[in-house]
Amino acid sequence: MAVKTVKIGLEVHCQLTSLKSKLFCSCPTDYRGKPPNTNICPVCMGEPGTLPVLNKEALRSAIMIALALHSDISRFTYFTRKNYFYPDMAKNFQISQYDGVGGAPLAKGGYVVLNNGKTVRIRRIQLEEDPARLIYEGSIDTAPSALVDYNRHGIALVEIVTEPDMSSPEEARLFLQKLRSILEHLGVFDGELEGAMRCDANISLEGGVRVEIKNISSYKEVERALMFEITRQSNLLSRGIKIARETRFWDERRRITVSLRTKETEEDYRYFPEPDLPPIVLTDEFLDDVKRKLPMLPDERRRVFVEKYGVSEQNADVLVSDKALADFFEKCLKHYDKAQELSSLLVGDFLAQLHSLNMSIRDVKVSPSQIAKLLKLLDDKVLTGLSAKTVLREMIATGEDPESIIQKKELHRISSRDMLTELVDQVFTMNPKAVEDALVNEKAIHFLVGQVMRMTRGKADPTLVREIVEEKLGKIEPNRVG
Amino acid sequence: MPQKKSITAKDIRHLAWLAKLDLSKKEEETFRSQLSKILEYFSKIDEANTEGLPPTFHVVEQYNIFREDEPCQFPSDLVLQNPPKKKGRFIKAARIV
Ligand SMILES: [Zn+2]
Numbered sequence: 017m018a019v020k021t022v023k024i025g026l027e028v029h030c031q032l033t034s035l036k037s038k039l040f041c042s043c044p045t046d047y048r049g050k051p052p053n054t055n056i057c058p059v060c061m062g063e064p065g066t067l068p069v070l071n072k073e074a075l076r077s078a079i080m081i082a083l084a085l086h087s088d089i090s091r092f093t094y095f096t097r098k099n100y101f102y103p104d105m106a107k108n109f110q111i112s113q114y115d116g117v118g119g120a121p122l123a124k125g126g127y128v129v130l131n132n133g134k135t136v137r138i139r140r141i142q143l144e145e146d147p148a149r150l151i152y153e154g155s156i157d158t159a160p161s162a163l164v165d166y167n168r169h170g171i172a173l174v175e176i177v178t179e180p181d182m183s184s185p186e187e188a189r190l191f192l193q194k195l196r197s198i199l200e201h202l203g204v205f206d207g208e209l210e211g212a213m214r215c216d217a218n219i220s221l222e223g224g225v226r227v228e229i230k231n232i233s234s235y236k237e238v239e240r241a242l243m244f245e246i247t248r249q250s251n252l253l254s255r256g257i258k259i260a261r262e263t264r265f266w267d268e269r270r271r272i273t274v275s276l277r278t279k280e281t282e283e284d285y286r287y288f289p290e291p292d293l294p295p296i297v298l299t300d301e302f303l304d305d306v307k308r309k310l311p312m313l314p315d316e317r318r319r320v321f322v323e324k325y326g327v328s329e330q331n332a333d334v335l336v337s338d339k340a341l342a343d344f345f346e347k348c349l350k351h352y353d354k355a356q357e358l359s360s361l362l363v364g365d366f367l368a369q370l371h372s373l374n375m376s377i378r379d380v381k382v383s384p385s386q387i388a389k390l391l392k393l394l395d396d397k398v399l400t401g402l403s404a405k406t407v408l409r410e411m412i413a414t415g416e417d418p419e420s421i422i423q424k425k426e427l428h429r430i431s432s433r434d435m436l437t438e439l440v441d442q443v444f445t446m447n448p449k450a451v452e453d454a455l456v457n458e459k460a461i462h463f464l465v466g467q468v469m470r471m472t473r474g475k476a477d478p479t480l481v482r483e484i485v486e487e488k489l490g491k492i493e494p495n496r497v498g
Numbered sequence: 499m500p501q502k503k504s505i506t507a508k509d510i511r512h513l514a515w516l517a518k519l520d521l522s523k524k525e526e527e528t529f530r531s532q533l534s535k536i537l538e539y540f541s542k543i544d545e546a547n548t549e550g551l552p553p554t555f556h557v558v559e560q561y562n563i564f565r566e567d568e569p570c571q572f573p574s575d576l577v578l579q580n581p582p583k584k585k586g587r588f589i590k591a592a593r594i595v
Contacts, residue, residue, distance in 0.1 A: 035567055036567050036568065036569045037567050037568060037569040037570070042565070042568065042569055042570035042572075043569070043570075043571070043572065044569035044570075044571055045569070051587050052586070052587040052588050053574055053577070053578055053587050053588070053589060054574050054587075055571070055574070056572070056574050056577050056578075057572035057574070057577060058572070058577060061577050061580075063577075063580070069563060069564065069565045070563070070564050070565065071564070071565060071567050072564035072565065072566060072567065073566070073567035074567070075564065094555060094556070100516075101516060101517055101518050101594070102594055103589075103591035103592070103594070118553075118555070150591075151588070152593070159593055160593060161583075161590050161591060161592060161593050162590070162591045162592070162593050162594070163585055163588035163589070163590060163591075164588060164589045164590075164591050165587075165588060165589075166589070279512075279515065280516070284512075284516055289555040289556060291556065291557075293563075294556060294558065294560040294561055294562070294563050295555065295556055295561055296561065296562055297561045297562060
């Protein structure tokens with residue numbers, strides 16, 4: 017199948033997770049793990065006679081995001097009612113903003129530069145309320161009614177809409193990663209929280225039409241959903257079947273997209289200016305104040321890592337793509353000043369061990385000073401690189417000191433020439449065929465060295481072992497030739 | 499120029515679908531003629547001369563009304579007294595997909 021040009025745009029919804037109260041009422045935001053309908057009040061439940069009032073900090077956070085994404089902030093902005101009948105909104109409308117006639121979103125334009133150098137343009141940024149969570153008893157197709165939990169309803173959401181500038185599912189993931197890192201650096205967002213970032217995607221293949229995919233619950237799912245959609249659409253196109261311009265739903269469990277067959281059109285939402293909330297006028301003073309207080313963002317931080325600390329560009333990219341990792345790196349740096357060696361350990365073995373332990377950097381028990389100790393032990397040749405991996409894994413999982421793990425597991429590097437010579441002798445006796453091969457074939461030398469490493473469970477000094485093996489081979493050779 | 503718009507039976511059926519309402523043929527006709535009359539009444543507004551006037555989105559001259567980000571737990575059990583159908587602490591709603 018020929019590879020077709022793909023255009024992908026994203027509509028990302030991020031909760032402003034650092035806020036303590038909802039967007040338009042004082043209900044607390046700590047709904048995760050709470051019993052259903054605990055964080056609700058007459059305002060977010062849309063009871064008659066109540067009035068919403070905008071959370072000042074939410075506006076400030078949204079403006080920080082707009083500034084960080086180089087977006088053009090409206091000096092005059094207001095909220096819009098989006099009307100629809102669905103129980104995820106207690107009021108039968110969502111307080112949102114609108115980019116069409118009669119609307120005035122918070123900000124327009126802007127861009128994000130991905131780690132692969134690509135620029136993705138932003139179309140608009142706006143503030144709106146999060147809908148409630150619906151649960152269906154049994155299957156969604158057969159449940160007689162929906163159970164609604166309004167705890168999440170009214171949490172502040174920032175909607176970030178991109179232009180269709182991404183050309184692969186991988187770029188969509190890179191965009192979300194970069195966006196997450198920017199938002200986390202701003203201190204307005206914690207991507208680790210379940211459901212804090214969700215998105216819809218639109219995708220079109222060359223020769224096809226635009227298809228929307230709703231209900232993508234995380235940055236991990238976005239790549240999967242888009243891959244599925246590309247395969248589905250290219251299969252149709254290659255069989256000469258026309259692709260329908262439609263909205264589809266990502267079914268995470270079955271890992272497929274399903275047609276939503278919606279009959280709603282844009283005008284059915286009857287957008288109109290929200291009469292309960294007065295408009296917002298943003299002054300230069302206010303915007304300048306927010307701008308002055310913007311923290312260091314990933315691109316700037318990457319520059320510091322490379323230019324000031326001497327970290328390679330590749331390592332710096334990985335470090336700043338996760339704020340928690342970059343923070344951890346800087347804390348370690350206080351105890352160990354070889355920045356490049358430190359960064360290589362973190363982006364290499366450290367991340368690999370985290371991954372295999374299925375842990376997040378936030379769960380690690382190991383402290384920055386312990387990481388520094390491990391690197392010093394490596395520098396002092398107390399243990400081999402191979403053993404260091406074992407020690408690191410244990411450190412991450414338990415928070416134990418590297419020295420005590422080395423003691424306990426007897427992982428000290430073996431660099432006694434006598435001891436290693438004895439082991440090499442044993443290996444030569446046990447593998448006569450390999451010894452013969454090694455005389456003519458470089459690769460068989462690796463095998464012999466490998467046997468010694470295996471006998472010592474990775475603790476032998478590999479350079480010294482190789483030296484001894486080569487010496488021993490050198491002594492055999494004249495006999496054979498002669 | 500003000501434009502006369504009359505509501506068709508098709509419009510009514512679409513509105514009923516949006517509002518998740520089941521209407522009989524007789525009700526469709528009732529609402530069609532009632533809504534047409536309401537629109538007709540509002541079309542008087544079109545006669546006003548708005549030449550050169552900036553559009554108004556809000557009628558009250560107020561701006562920047564904010565509150566501080568301070569949480570306050572409302573006694574949610576009071577709110578839960580209002581919905582007619584519940585299951586445990588969940589509120590039951592019609593299934594709409
Ligand atoms: Zn509330």
